Amino acid sequence: MPDARRQPMEAGTEQVGDCDAVIVGAGLAGLYMLHRLRGLGLTARVYEAGSGVGGTWYWNRYPGARCDIESMDYSYSFSDALQQEWRWSERYATQPEILRYINHVADRFDLRRDIQFGTRVTAAIFDAVTNRWTIQTDDGERVSAQFCIMAIGCLSTAQTPRFPGLDTFKGEWYHTGNWPHAGVDFTGQRVGVIGTGASGIQSIPIIARQATHLFVFQRTPNFTIPAWNAPLDPEHERHLKANYAEHRRKNRESRAGFVVPVSDTPALEATPDERQRAYEARWARGGFGFTSAFADLSTNEEANETAAAFVRARIRAIVRDPAIAEALSPRDHPIGTKRLPLDTDYYDTFNRDNVTLIDVRKDPIEAITPDGLRTRDAAYALDRIVFATGFDAMTGALLTIDIRGRAGCALQRKWAEGPRTYLGIAVAGFPNLFIITGPGSPSVLSNMIVSIEQHVDWIADCIASLRARDYAAIEATIEAEDGWVAHVNEVANTTLYPKANSWYMGANIPGKPRIFMPYIGGVGAYRKKCDEVAAKGYEGFTLIA
Numbered sequence: 001m002p003d004a005r006r007q008p009m010e011a012g013t014e015q016v017g018d019c020d021a022v023i024v025g026a027g028l029a030g031l032y033m034l035h036r037l038r039g040l041g042l043t044a045r046v047y048e049a050g051s052g053v054g055g056t057w058y059w060n061r062y063p064g065a066r067c068d069i070e071s072m073d074y075s076y077s078f079s080d081a082l083q084q085e086w087r088w089s090e091r092y093a094t095q096p097e098i099l100r101y102i103n104h105v106a107d108r109f110d111l112r113r114d115i116q117f118g119t120r121v122t123a124a125i126f127d128a129v130t131n132r133w134t135i136q137t138d139d140g141e142r143v144s145a146q147f148c149i150m151a152i153g154c155l156s157t158a159q160t161p162r163f164p165g166l167d168t169f170k171g172e173w174y175h176t177g178n179w180p181h182a183g184v185d186f187t188g189q190r191v192g193v194i195g196t197g198a199s200g201i202q203s204i205p206i207i208a209r210q211a212t213h214l215f216v217f218q219r220t221p222n223f224t225i226p227a228w229n230a231p232l233d234p235e236h237e238r239h240l241k242a243n244y245a246e247h248r249r250k251n252r253e254s255r256a257g258f259v260v261p262v263s264d265t266p267a268l269e270a271t272p273d274e275r276q277r278a279y280e281a282r283w284a285r286g287g288f289g290f291t292s293a294f295a296d297l298s299t300n301e302e303a304n305e306t307a308a309a310f311v312r313a314r315i316r317a318i319v320r321d322p323a324i325a326e327a328l329s330p331r332d333h334p335i336g337t338k339r340l341p342l343d344t345d346y347y348d349t350f351n352r353d354n355v356t357l358i359d360v361r362k363d364p365i366e367a368i369t370p371d372g373l374r375t376r377d378a379a380y381a382l383d384r385i386v387f388a389t390g391f392d393a394m395t396g397a398l399l400t401i402d403i404r405g406r407a408g409c410a411l412q413r414k415w416a417e418g419p420r421t422y423l424g425i426a427v428a429g430f431p432n433l434f435i436i437t438g439p440g441s442p443s444v445l446s447n448m449i450v451s452i453e454q455h456v457d458w459i460a461d462c463i464a465s466l467r468a469r470d471y472a473a474i475e476a477t478i479e480a481e482d483g484w485v486a487h488v489n490e491v492a493n494t495t496l497y498p499k500a501n502s503w504y505m506g507a508n509i510p511g512k513p514r515i516f517m518p519y520i521g522g523v524g525a526y527r528k529k530c531d532e533v534a535a536k537g538y539e540g541f542t543l544i545a
C-alpha cells in the first residue's frame with residue numbers, strides 16, 4: 001500500500017495503516033476494481049487467500065475445466081488495447097488459458113504491487129463515528145479503509161459433503177474447486193467421482209480416458225448441451241475484433257451478457273416438426289443458446305418439457321444401454337432451471353467398458369472406507385476420490401467473514417433467513433460496503449465478466465461521486481432493500497427456476513434457506529435500473545456527510 005501510515009499495534013494484531021479502499025479477492029472482479037480505483041487516485045489494498053491472481057481460474061484446475069461462455073465474450077472489455085492484442089486459441093477457453101490471460105492482465109496493468117496473497121480476510125467491522133471499516137486478516141493484520149469491497153466470488157467456497165469415514169480413506173481425494181497445482185494423473189487408478197454438476201460433467205470424460213476404472217456416483221442427473229469446442233476460427237476472431245465495441249454493447253444490453261438468437265415464438269404455438277427442427281439446429285450449434293429456442297421455455301412447464309424430451313431422446317440415441325440412458329435422464333427439474341453445463345463427450349463416456357454409473361438416489365452412499373466407498377448395497381474399491389460437489393454459492397464466502405455493520409449487527413444474523421441486498425450491491429445497515437455480483441444481481445445467471453465490469457464501473461462511479469461531493473458514506477435504505485428483495489422474488493416466481501433443487505436456491509447446502517438468490521430480470525434491464533438509481537442521485541441510498 002503506497003501511503004500506509006503505520007499505527008500503534010494492538011494485542012494480537014498488527015495495524016498496518018489505512019487506505020481508501022480494501023478489496024477482498026483477486027479474481028476478475030478484484031483486479032478490475034483495483035484498476036478502476038487507482039484510476040480515480042484512491043489507495044487500495046487487495047487481500048487474496050490464494051497465492052496468485054485468478055480466483056475461480058486459480059482454484060479450479062481439474063481436468064477439463066473450461067469456460068462455458070465463448071472466449072471472445074468471456075474477457076474484459078474495459079481496455080480496447082487488451083482485447084485487441086490478446087489471442088484466444090479455442091471457441092471455449094481452457095482453465096490454463098484463462099489463468100494465463102488473467103496473469104497477463106495483472107502484469108499489463110501492474111496490479112500485483114497492491115495485492116497481498118496468501119491472506120484471508122476474517123472480519124470487517126464498521127465504525128459509525130469515523131464511517132470507516134476495520135478489516136482483519138488471518139495473519140493478524142488490521143487495516144482501516146473508508147470503503148470495503150467484497151470481490152470474493154459467487155463460487156469460491158468449495159463444498160465437500162461430510163461422509164463418515166473420509167479421514168480413514170487410504171487413497172487421495174480432491175475437490176474440483178481446490179485442485180492440486182501439480183495436477184493429478186489418474187493412469188492405472190480406480191477413481192470415484194461424486195457429483196454430476198458442471199464440474200463433474202467437464203472432468204468425467206477426461207478422467208475416464210486415464211483411469212483403469214471410473215465409478216460415477218450420481219445423485220441428480222443433469223441436462224447438458226454439447227459445447228462443440230474447436231480452435232477459434234481466425235475469420236471469426238478478425239470480424240469480432242473489428243466490431244468489438246458494438247459486440248460488447250450488445251452483450252451488455254442482452255439478457256444474459258452474451259448474444260444468442262432468442263426466439264419470440266412460444267414452443268406450444270409451433271408444430272412438433274418445427275420444434276424438432278429448432279432443437280436440432282440449436283443442438284448442432286451447441287452452447288447456451290439451446291434454451292432460447294422458444295420464448296416460453298423458462299416460464300411454461302409444458303413448453304419446457306418439449307425441450308427436455310428432446311434432450312432425453314438424444315441421451316437415448318447416444319447411450320447404448322437403455323437402463324444407463326434412463327438413469328442419466330433428468331426427470332425432476334425443468335431444463336435450464338439448474339446451471340446448464342456444456343459438455344464434450346459426456347453421455348458417450350457411459351458407453352465405455354471402464355465406466356460405471358451408480359445412482360445414489362436408489363443406492364445412497366453410506367460411508368467412505370479405508371479402501372474406497374460403501375453404498376447401502378455395495379462396496380467400491382477406489383484409489384482416488386474426486387468430489388465434484390460444488391460450492392456454497394453466492395453467500396458462502398461472505399458469511400465466512402465476520403462482517404459487522406451499524407451497532408455491531410452481524411451480516412450472518414441479518415441474512416439468517418436468506419440474503420437481503422439493494423441491487424445485489426449494497427446492504428442496509430452496512431454503509432460503504434459493496435458486493436460485486438452479490439445475491440440479488442444477475443451474477444451467476446449471466447456471462448459473469450459482463451456483470452463484474454458493470455458492478456465495478458457502478459461502484460467506481462459511485463465512489464467518485466461521493467468524493468466529488470464530499471460525502472463520507474453511502475448506505476442503502478431499508479425500504480429500498482425491502483423493495484428490491486420483493487422484486488427479485490417476484491421476477492423469479494414468474495419463471496420455472498424456483499422449481500428446481502438447485503444451488504441457485506441454496507438447495508445443495510444442508511440447512512441453507514431456500515431462496516432464489518440471483519436476479520433473473522436480465523443483464524440489460526438490470527444495468528438500466530442501476531444507471532437510473534445513480535442518475536437520480538443514488539435513489540434508495542442515504543448519503544452521509
Ligand SMILES: Cc1cc2nc3c(=O)[nH]c(=O)nc-3n(C[C@H](O)[C@H](O)[C@H](O)COP(=O)(O)OP(=O)(O)OC[C@H]3O[C@@H](n4cnc5c(N)ncnc54)[C@H](O)[C@@H]3O)c2cc1C
Nearest residue numbers: 025027028029049055056067068069120121152153447448
Ligand atoms: C468451475 C467453474 C466454471 C465457471 N464457468 C463459468 C463460465 O463458463 N462463465 C461464466 O460467466 N462464469 C463461470 N464461472 C463463474 C466464475 O466464478 C466467474 O466467471 C468469475 O471468475 C468470478 O470472478 P470473481 O472475481 O467475482 O470471483 P472469484 O474468481 O471466485 O474470485 C474470488 C477470490 O476471492 C478470494 N477470497 C474469497 N474469500 C476470501 C477471503 N475471506 N479473504 C481473501 N480472499 C478471499 C478467493 O480466494 C478468490 O480467489 C465458473 C465458475 C466455476 C467455479
